[in-house]
Structure formats: C-alpha cells, structure tokens
Amino acid sequence: MDILIQNLLNALQWGSFYALIALGYTLVYGVLLLINFAHGDIFMVGAYIAFFVATALLGFLDFAPWMVLALTVPLTMILTAGVGVTLERIAYRPLRRKGAHRLYVVITALMCGLILENGNLALLGASRKKFPELLDKVIYTFGNVSVTNLKIIVIFAAIAVFLLLQFIVTKTKIGMAMRGISYDKFAIPLMGIPIDNVIVFTFVLGSGMAGLAGLLFAMSYPILEPYMGALIGWKAFIAAVVGGIGDIRGAFIGGFLLGFIEVGVVALFPSTFRDLFAFSILLVILWIKPTGLFGVAKTTKI
Amino acid sequence: MKKMIIRSLLALMVLGLALIIVSGCSKKEEKIKIGFNIPLTGDIPKVGEASKNAAEMLLADINAQGGLEVGGKKVPLEFFYEDNESKAESAVNVALKLIEQDGVVAIIGPNSSKQAVPAGGTCNDNRTPMVSPWSTNPDTTKNRPWVFRAAFLDPFQGPVAVNFATKQFKAKTSAVLFDISNDYSKGLAEIFKEVFEKKNGKKSIVAFESHGTKDQDFSAQLTKIINSNPDFIFVPDNYNQVALIVKQARDLGYKGPFMGSDAWGSAELMKLCGDDCKGQFFSTHYAAAGAKGATKEFIDRYEAKYGETPDDVAALTWDATRLVLQAIQDAGSYSSDLKTERKAIRDALSSIKEFAGITGSMKFDSQGDPIKCAVVVRIDENGNFVFAESVCP
Numbered sequence: 014m015d016i017l018i019q020n021l022l023n024a025l026q027w028g029s030f031y032a033l034i035a036l037g038y039t040l041v042y043g044v045l046l047l048i049n050f051a052h053g054d055i056f057m058v059g060a061y062i063a064f065f066v067a068t069a070l071l072g073f074l075d076f077a078p079w080m081v082l083a084l085t086v087p088l089t090m091i092l093t094a095g096v097g098v099t100l101e102r103i104a105y106r107p108l109r110r111k112g113a114h115r116l117y118v119v120i121t122a123l124m125c126g127l128i129l130e131n132g133n134l135a136l137l138g139a140s141r142k143k144f145p146e147l148l149d150k151v152i153y154t155f156g157n158v159s160v161t162n163l164k165i166i167v168i169f170a171a172i173a174v175f176l177l178l179q180f181i182v183t184k185t186k187i188g189m190a191m192r193g194i195s196y197d198k199f200a201i202p203l204m205g206i207p208i209d210n211v212i213v214f215t216f217v218l219g220s221g222m223a224g225l226a227g228l229l230f231a232m233s234y235p236i237l238e239p240y241m242g243a244l245i246g247w248k249a250f251i252a253a254v255v256g257g258i259g260d261i262r263g264a265f266i267g268g269f270l271l272g273f274i275e276v277g278v279v280a281l282f283p284s285t286f287r288d289l290f291a292f293s294i295l296l297v298i299l300w301i302k303p304t305g306l307f308g309v310a311k312t313t314k315i
Numbered sequence: 316m317k318k319m320i321i322r323s324l325l326a327l328m329v330l331g332l333a334l335i336i337v338s339g340c341s342k343k344e345e346k347i348k349i350g351f352n353i354p355l356t357g358d359i360p361k362v363g364e365a366s367k368n369a370a371e372m373l374l375a376d377i378n379a380q381g382g383l384e385v386g387g388k389k390v391p392l393e394f395f396y397e398d399n400e401s402k403a404e405s406a407v408n409v410a411l412k413l414i415e416q417d418g419v420v421a422i423i424g425p426n427s428s429k430q431a432v433p434a435g436g437t438c439n440d441n442r443t444p445m446v447s448p449w450s451t452n453p454d455t456t457k458n459r460p461w462v463f464r465a466a467f468l469d470p471f472q473g474p475v476a477v478n479f480a481t482k483q484f485k486a487k488t489s490a491v492l493f494d495i496s497n498d499y500s501k502g503l504a505e506i507f508k509e510v511f512e513k514k515n516g517k518k519s520i521v522a523f524e525s526h527g528t529k530d531q532d533f534s535a536q537l538t539k540i541i542n543s544n545p546d547f548i549f550v551p552d553n554y555n556q557v558a559l560i561v562k563q564a565r566d567l568g569y570k571g572p573f574m575g576s577d578a579w580g581s582a583e584l585m586k587l588c589g590d591d592c593k594g595q596f597f598s599t600h601y602a603a604a605g606a607k608g609a610t611k612e613f614i615d616r617y618e619a620k621y622g623e624t625p626d627d628v629a630a631l632t633w634d635a636t637r638l639v640l641q642a643i644q645d646a647g648s649y650s651s652d653l654k655t656e657r658k659a660i661r662d663a664l665s666s667i668k669e670f671a672g673i674t675g676s677m678k679f680d681s682q683g684d685p686i687k688c689a690v691v692v693r694i695d696e697n698g699n700f701v702f703a704e705s706v707c708p
C-alpha cells in the first residue's frame with residue numbers, strides 16, 4: 014500500500030511536467046493548427062533562464078532564497094514568453110504571411126528547436142549547470158511514504174495552470190477570439206479581431222507555461238544540459254496527441270497519463286520495458302480513438 | 316540567373332575540394348601524430364575536458380624540448396582531439412577518422428567503456444594501437460592484441476567495493492542502481508552482484524534496478540530500492556547521474572549510505588551534487604589529497620595551470636599517453652611509414668612489463684591490462700576526495 018501511494022506521488026510529479034509542456038503544444042496547435050516542435054527546447058531555454066535569473070539574484074543582489082524564488086517565477090515566465098514570441102515573429106509569422114503550407118511551418122519549428130539546442134551548446138558549452146537551491150527542502154514522512162514540499166508545489170502548479178488556461182480559453186474574450194481563429198482563420202479578421210495579437214498572446218501563454226515548467230523542473234532535477242528539452246518535449250507532444258491535441262483537458266490528462274504509465278511500468282517491470290510499454294499503451298489508445306481521448310474530429314479545437 | 320547561381324556553387328565546391336587536398340598534402344615536416352578519442356560534449360563533457368587538459372600539458376612539456384627523443388633524433392608531437400559526443404557510434408567514427416584521415420600512429424581513449432568497447436574493435440581491426448585511459452570493462456581489451464589500457468578492471472574493482480562496504484557499513488544486504496545502456500555501469504553492477512551474493516548469500520542483493528542514460532527521474536526505481544530496505548546502495552554510474560540519484564533517494568526518505576565506483580571521480584561531481592554526496596565512499600584510481608612524488612608534482616602543475624584538482628581521468632590520460640611515448644622510444648627509431656610504425660608501437664607496448672605511472676606502478680598481463688592498486692576515497696565535509704583505503708591485487 015505504501016509503495017502504491019509513493020509511486021502515485023512520484024507519478025503525479027513526473028506527469029506534472031509532461032502536462033505543463035503538453036499544454037503549450039496544445040494551445041499553439043489549437044489556434045494555428047501548427048505543431049510547435051521547438052516547444053521542448055523552449056522549455057529547456059526556460060530552465061536556463063531560470064538558472065541565470067536565480068544565480069544573478071543570489072549572487073549580485075544577495076537576496077534571501079525565498080525572495081529570489083518569488084522574483085524568479087514571474088521573470089522566468091516573462092523572459093521565456095519573450096523567446097517564444099521572438100520565434101513566432103522571426104520564424105512562423107513570415108511564413109504565415111506568405112501563405113506557406115503548414116508542413117513547412119512544422120519543419121521550420123523543428124529547425125528552430127535544433128538551433129536553440131545547438132546555440133546553447135555553442136554559447137554555454139557542454140558542461141552541466143547546477144541549479145541553486147531556492148527552497149528549504151522539507152521532507153514529510155507518513156509511514157513509508159515520503160514527499161517533499163517541492164513535489165507538492167509542482168503538482169499544485171500543474172493543476173493551477175490547467176485551471177487558469179481552461180478559464181482563459183472558455184470564459185474570456187481573448188479566449189473566444191482564440192477559438193474563433195481555430196474555427197476560421199479567414200473570417201475572423203473580417204470581424205475586426207486582430208489575429209496577430211491573438212496569436213502572439215497564444216505564444217505568450219504557451220511559452221510562459223514552458224518557462225514555469227523549466228523552472229520547476231530545474232528545481233526538482235537540478236542539473237541542466239542543452240539537450241534536456243528534446244526527449245521530454247517529444248514525449249509531452251505524444252501525451253498531448255493521446256489526450257487529443259488542441260484540447261486543454263486532453264493535454265492535462267494525457268500528460269498525467271504518460272507519467273503514470275512510465276512510473277507504473279518501472280515500478281512493476283525492469284526499466285528497459287518503460288518506453289516500450291508506455292508507448293504501446295498509447296498506441297492502443299490511438300487505435301481505439303484516433304483523435305485522442307478528448308479530441309473531436311475536424312471541428313473547433315481548443 | 317539560375318545558371319549563374321549553379322555555376323558559382325560549382326566553383327565554390329571545386330575550391331573547397333582543392334583546399335581540402337592542398338591542406339592534406341601541405342604538411343611536410345615529420346611529426347608524431349597521436350589521436351585522442353574523447354567526449355568533449357554529450358553526457359560526460361568534463362571527462363573529455365580533463366583528458367584534453369592533461370594531454371595539452373604533456374604536449375607542451377615535450378615540444379618545449381624540441382620533441383620526443385627517438386633513437387637520438389628529436390621528433391615533435393602533434394595531438395588530434397576528436398569529440399566522440401559520449402556516443403558509441405560516434406566513437407567508432409572518430410576512431411576511423413583518426414586512423415584513415417589524420418593518419419595517427421596511436422589513439423588514446425575513448426575513456427568510458429561504453430565507447431571504448433566498440434572503438435577498441437575498430438582500432439584492432441585497423442591495426443592501430445589504442446590505449447584507453449579510463450575504461451574498466453574487460454571487453455575493451457579482451458582478445459584484442461592492439462588494444463591496451465591504463466586503468467584497472469571491473470572484476471578487480473567490484474570485489475574492492477564489496478569488501479570495503481561490508482567492512483565499513485557492516486552490510487549484510489545491498490541494492491544496486493545502474494545504467495543499463497552503459498557497458499561500464501551494467502558490467503560492474505553484474506560483477507558486484509555476483510561477488511556480493513557469493514559473500515553474503517543468495518538473497519543479499521535485495522534490489523537490482525536499472526535506468527536509461529537520458530533518464531532524469533529515478534523515483535520509481537528508488538521507491539522499490541528503499542522499500543526493500545538495503546544496508547547500502549551501490550551506484551556504479553556517471554557523476555552527472557549520481558548527483559540526481561543521491562538527491563532523489565534522500566527526498567524519498569533514504570538515510571543510509573551509498574557506495575560508488577570510479578565514474579564518480581570527476582572534478583564536477585561536488586559542483587553538481589553538493590551536500591547530498593558528502594560522507595559517501597567510492598573506489599577510484601588515485602586520490603589527489605596527500606599524494607607524494609611525481610604524482611604530487613603533476614597535481615601541483617595541473618592546479619596551477621587549470622585552477623582545479625586533476626581528477627582520475629586527467630591522471631590516467633597522462634599515464635596512457637606516456638605509455639605510448641615510452642613505446643615509441645622503446646621501438647628505437649621512428650618510421651614515417653604508418654603501418655610499420657603502428658606495428659612497432661604495438662609490439663613495444665605489449666613488451667612493456669612494468670610502468671611507473673602517476674596513478675601508481677602497473678604491471679601488464681598478457682591481455683594488455685594493468686595490474687595495479689585501487690583506492691577507496693571518502694568525500695569529506697568540504698567536498699574533498701580523501702584517501703580512505705588502498706587495495707592492491
């Protein structure tokens with residue numbers, strides 16, 4: 014029983030990162046029908062930005078760790094959102110203006126991801142960075158179950174972000190505009206809705222969440238390297254597809270589902286089976302429901 | 316317009332080719348070329364950096380005297396550093412490039428067994444002597460007359476770890492967490508399991524868990540391990556993974572000790588791991604603290620030059636390179652014909668019976684493996700690696 018609860022907690026933490034990244038994929042896809050393959054690397058950039066912000070605040074300004082944390086969260090989110098918007102401006106918007114096919118935009122996104130990875134490698138070198146400890150670690154133990162305060166924060170952050178995005182998309186005006194663009198990109202400007210602004214806002218939201226995920230990831234697994242976003246980004250993308258890409262609930266559930274399957278497989282079998290089993294299960298889900306758990310075929314997404 | 320673009324592209328290509336050919340042929344001066352097949356990027360970049368630092372130091376030393384003295388003539392050295400990205404397949408490509416394009420007479424590296432085992436096969440097939448500084452997996456040199464090494468073997472290191480841990484922690488049970496896609500980690504874990512079970516009974520390894528190279532979350536494996544309640548956890552893993560594993564085990568409420576292997580011994584371990592690793596033990600090739608003689612001299616010069624204590628990889632690279640230089644001198648005369656020279660170096664290497672390296676003196680067995688002492692090191696409160704015990708075969 015203890016093992017079960019412990020593994021549930023482990024899976025919730027691991028799934029939170031997938032969910033947070035999958036939310037970014039799903040938002041951009043929902044609005045633009047574009048799979049932003051650079052998103053995993055935006056997450057990596059977020060982790061590095063958090064690292065530089067935190068070390069700068071700790072080193073030059075000599076703040077207390079909790080103050081650093083309070084400042085790092087918004088700063089990281091804003092700066093990472095800036096990176097996402099920059100990508101949109103220099104890579105995706107010109108293509109969109111020229112009316113390029115979606116395929117070319119997806120390939121551009123792949124290239125942007127590789128540029129971010131290798132740019133990081135060239136600028137900062139291959140050696141690992143250690144993320145400073147911003148939180149006094151507290152370990153709560155109940156019988157054989159241990160949980161750190163950080164783990165709880167990560168899980169709650171994922172849930173809070175999901176609720177916030179769900180609220181923005183379904184209850185606010187800009188959310189309505191986002192859904193409108195997804196429905197008909199050509200009619201929406203005729204209604205006087207500034208399509209570019211809405212798209213930029215989408216990138217701000219998605220990349221901001223990736224920045225938050227990067228910060229929380231760096232706090233949980235405090236070793237940063239240039240390729241850290243690649244694999245987790247791919248897996249989160251798959252999680253988003255299984256959940257039904259374009260749907261916010263889908264990304265959230267899909268992320269946690271993948272986390273649960275991965276941790277569950279390792280808990281029961283040798284770890285070599287992890288990815289084999291995890292992705293076989295996801296494949297079966299897609300066989301049964303090709304649009305993903307919450308996906309709806311060819312209508313409004315998001 | 317289109318034609319012009321195509322023409323200029325063609326012209327560029329021809330120019331490029333010409334450049335390659337010219338630069339390939341322009342070197343007339345005779346030099347001893349030695350290749351380094353090391354991980355400058357990838358999972359363990361610090362290992363490659365330390366290797367390169369040590370090699371650069373040796374190169375500067377010898378070339379300052381006008382070169383290596385072979386049979387009364389001084390021949391300058393030239394080192395080629397190639398990055399194998401900590402990948403097995405890249406290590407093979409790098410070995411081929413060094414052998415075929417750069418025309419080196421011998422190769423130092425790869426360091427990690429994961430790369431050294433496949434690259435060793437390539438060097439052996441291409442009849443080029445290779446000396447791995449750091450690889451401890453027996454397969455690297457097994458039945459490969461052209462491959463040598465400067466480090467002890469895992470069948471020796473495994474029992475050292477078992478004996479030390481049993482004595483130090485009074486352990487009756489143990490758990491193992493290793494990287495299944497890494498020849499080094501997997502091989503050592505299996506040897507450890509075998510020796511520990513022979514000593515403490517069939518059920519004494521209470522958990523034997525694995526993970527992948529790119530993994531960052533080990534909580535599921537560690538939950539299993541902690542629940543089986545071992546006396547200590549054996550982690551034969553690279554330093555970057557150790558930092559995550561130890562921290563996550565503590566987060567999951569594990570309070571017992573860890574025992575590590577020589578892959579812990581990087582200068583970067585303490586930077587990444589911090590307080591969590593203090594007080595732990597690992598077996599390694601040498602301990603910098605309290606060194607004497609030539610070893611001390613090497614450590615001091617390295618510290619002065621690079622601002623950090625040389626780790627075992629740096630020391631072993633120094634020894635491995637000096638082994639090759641020794642072999643070149645032993646061969647008597649330097650021949651500019653690659654095939655003859657490679658053969659001469661191999662023969663000289665295999666006839667070296669004893670060598671006084673800075674990681675201790677080594678005797679070589681018929682397989683090309685050194686027989687040398689291992690050291691167990693404790694990480695003290697200040698994060699220094701302090702000598703705890705020395706075990707000789």
